[in-house]
């Protein structure tokens with residue numbers, strides 16, 4: 001059984017000199033670890049190794065760093081059932097995590113860092129209860145703002161990165177001001193919204209009323225603001241939510257962030273899908289996957305602006321290529337979504353998934369990850385439907401990596417991907433056919449990347 005391990009800092013930080021040592025420690029960690037090995041949260045650096053594997057940016061409440069070595073620690077692990085490989089991955093990640101202790105020892109001295117290797121170790125200074133309490137205090141709003149709200153020419157307000165933001169960073173996790181279902185009749189919507197706003201704090205009321213409204217009087221004010229800004233709480237959800245900060249994000253057809261409703265934490269999250277240099281605008285996509293002209297028309301109709309992003313401003317010949325790619329993706333997606341084809345022509349469907357994955361990377365540079373996640377899930381389902389646990393495990397691993405990057409470790413979709421990776425046979429489609437029957441441990445070893453991809457997608 002894996003045991004917890006870690007180190008305690010005793011005595012904890014107290015003096016200004018201590019704060020300076022902590023800042024130095026954080027810089028050291030940031031040079032040692034980059035996403036996807038870690039996730040940068042607003043208030044702390046998170047290692048994929050348990051809920052106490054966190055280093056806060058402000059160290060004054062820090063007592064302990066603890067980690068557990070499990071499969072879930074290993075972001076890149078292919079869970080193929082081979083114990084030896086698995087163990088060496090675990091050891092590798094364990095070694096990586098002990099480097100946090102080494103960095104702490106370099107910063108604070110060995111006498112202040114108490115390493116321990118299981119829950120009952122006498123070297124432990126603090127109880128779990130004390131550690132839990134200290135971790136709760138890591139959250140200090142406003143401590144580390146990685147963007148600022150600014151006026152942007154021709155767009156109104158928007159968010160600008162104030163520091164370089166690495167790919168995979170959680171930029172924001174924000175609770176709604178309020179939510180509202182789309183089932184409410186238009187005649188009663190204005191009064192319903194007014195009642196909801198009246199229950200907010202004065203600050204929240206002014207945040208709501210300051211949001212952009214694309215409608216003009218006599219269109220009802222609260223309904224106008226809600227309709228201009230509400231984001232659905234999940235794909236196809238009839239519930240919409242408004243947020244004080246996320247609703248200030250402008251659109252780009254090739255955005256540098258992705259937004260996601262996280263049901264577990266009841267917040268909308270924003271994650272960087274590529275490296276974002278300081279000074280760049282943080283953008284999300286409001287649009288569909290339509291070709292350029294209809295996409296622009298929809299944005300014009302729904303949001304009252306003509307999109308001039310880099311994709312919409314391409315030369316006509318390039319726009320034609322982009323529209324063609326989008327058309328191909330849509331056609332292939334409908335083939336992949338056809339249950340009869342999946343049962344009768346699974347190889348064609350899997351190859352179609354491969355083509356889609358290549359087209360997505362070409363068509364959506366720097367923002368393909370949420371779409372690619374869906375394709376990996378399609379490929380997983382095709383394989384598991386026909387009993388191929390080996391390929392299914394690889395696709396679930398890739399799906400997990402995309403989810404971590406776009407949604408973070410606390411997302412229900414990430415948790416689901418992790419379960420599929422560990423237990424692909426738990427999927428409801430498993431056993432529908434035995435055509436490709438293959439155990440988890442049957443992932444081929446020693447192939448180069450090209451050969452492996454050929455095997456994985458059953459390419460001719």
Ligand SMILES: C[S@@+](CC[C@H](N)C(=O)[O-])C[C@H]1O[C@@H](n2cnc3c(N)ncnc32)[C@H](O)[C@@H]1O
Nearest residue numbers: 154155156157212214247248249250251303305
């Ligand atoms: C949800 S609000 C975004 C925040 C808004 N800029 C503000 O000042 O509150 C949507 C509105 O922002 C503007 N907008 C968003 N993306 C834009 C873009 N790419 N180009 C021009 N205007 C944009 C449009 O006026 C749109 O109706």
